[in-house]
Amino acid sequence: MKIPLARGPISAGLIALVAGGPPGAGTGAGALAVSGLDALVAERMSGVENLIDDDVQLALFCLYELHYGGLDGVDDRWEWHPGLIGIRHRLEEPFEQWLRAEAGPVTASVRRPDQERPGSDGTAALLFELAGRDGGPSVSRHVARKATEEQLREFLIHKSVYQLKEADPHTWAIPRLSGRAKAALVEIQADEYGGGRPDRMHSAMFARTMTGTGLDGSYGAYIDVVPAISLASVNMMSLFGLNRRLRGAIAGHLAMYEMTSSRPNQLYGNGFRRLGFGAAVTAYFDEHVEADAVHEQIAGRDLAGGLVEAEPALLDDVLFGAAAVSCIDARFAAHLMDAWDSGRSSLLPQLAERSSS
Template sequence: MNIPPPRGPISAGLMSLLTGVAGADPAGLTALHTLVAERLSLVEDLIDDDVQLTLFCLYELHYGGLDGVDERWEWNPGLIGIRQLLEEPFEAWLRSEASRVTASVPRPDSGNPDSEATASLLFDLAARDSGPSVSRYVAKKAMAEQLGEFLIHKSLYQLKEADPHTWAIPRLTGRAKAALVEIQADEYGGGRPERMHSALFARTMRGLGLNDSYGGYVDAVPAISLASVNMMSLFGLNRRLRGAIAGHLAMYEMTSSRPNQLYGNGFRRLGFDAEVTGYFDEHVEADAVHEQIAGRDLAGGLVEAEPDLLEDVLFGAAAVSCIDARFAVHLMDAWENDRSSLRSPVPAV
């Protein structure tokens, strides 16, 4: 994707570095490291535009890359150090937020929970969602412009759907690995590129006259939308967080089927046909199956094999709820007060 405009001093410093030859400016790397440390000491809320855009671009080097950026930057030691400097407080913030949710979840009496016990804990977490319901608003009230905004927010992940979770495949074994591969095979269309979920979402965007190129709206979305994707990359790219990425995917699958039905209904209410609603309709059926595989075989199988990962599985699942609730508050506050939920206006749907 194109390099996005910076949102503050550290993202500006990163963009300046990335336009040069990888490693050719060690003084620039050192200066950026110092700047990041100073900036983090002043940031009270990690859901910050400058912080989250910088992290997003650093992670993007491990996906499709940034247009015109030397690919050797991906594993530049200085840049990895800067990424870790940003990751540490972001992870600490996520753990703090998630702990408020997981603290009240009763743990199994046995020290080694089986897959059913783990799945039960995750379903318990899924039932505790406390954020406002975006899906019900979309189904009953949202106008076409708001539907377009909703797609723009989601496009940062949905146009590369499944990729952050795929990082976990080589980090798992046995039952958990087989379960993740089964889920991902469906996400990638079962070998049919036109059925990949990212392709279905792109079709939905085109149906509303939106740009379906990956990252096409990165400058329009707020920090909370970036943070949602950054959380997945954080979990997926760090082997020590394999439990968190398993819990994250399990929570996604367990809380997806009914909302996607409502999203599809909202688009149909405004006259959009199956070409647009196909993405949501696909997830109503697929995720009803995936939730069982993700809860019992992926997360449950992982905890059976590595009981010490139970807390990280719960952390990953609860972090989804926390970020999604904050995103929902942002979206509904804007829409109910007749404001755009985006940072900058986009062409009307």
């Protein structure tokens, strides 16, 4: 992915560091630069309360991206540089705490089973209860009924930071699981990756949706226009997927995604059809209507439920991961609808013009 434009001192320091060449041997100017960035992050994070912050989320996104496809021109040896791992930890620890605080009231309101071991069906029932709650303004209904072509393209741009690498954050969990939960996750991911057919990979299908509407379908093309809330949604998945101790959260996250996806994707497809777009554009959404109707049962009962059945202590983290999806999605929906209801772009105002260039 291209190196994004900095959005504050943390992301600026990080980008300058990794774009400046390969990491040194642990001494000299390179080590001093890492140490200086670490001190800056420690100082800045001590005063941050709302973690939906452009500078913080972009820095986290770039650090996580080193574990995916990397950043253009950045030496791959930065991926596991101890200094950068420490800086990532300084950023993701308060982000996780903030997510837990956001999701806390939701998870506390779930009716827990009387028995200590809820089992797979009991876990799935809790997740379906969460999935059935009203999460605030509905972007999918707006897309189906009212959205303009410009708003549809904005919607795709927001989603592209995840959809163009769809499934990758959840795949990190495969080696962290075993038995029934592992088999369930592999079954879901096989579909996400097209069952061995590159053209059927969901990320490839989303790229065709973008190009079919006149957008650039290459990964990261719009990184400079997506706001912090869109980055936070993807960073949350990377946080859960890359940390083994949060394997319950990534399982709950994927279960909630699958349980709440089928109907919205049907409405998204209808919205694009309403404005005259054909199957080349709507195929991605139509595929998810059918696939996610099956995946929701596998994810709820076999993935999340199977994990809790094997490791009952992970129930709280499964519910946390699921509730965090709802909280972030509600904030994202509010961001979009507030902008669109006011006649504004939902992309970063100072950079929005680049999205159409």
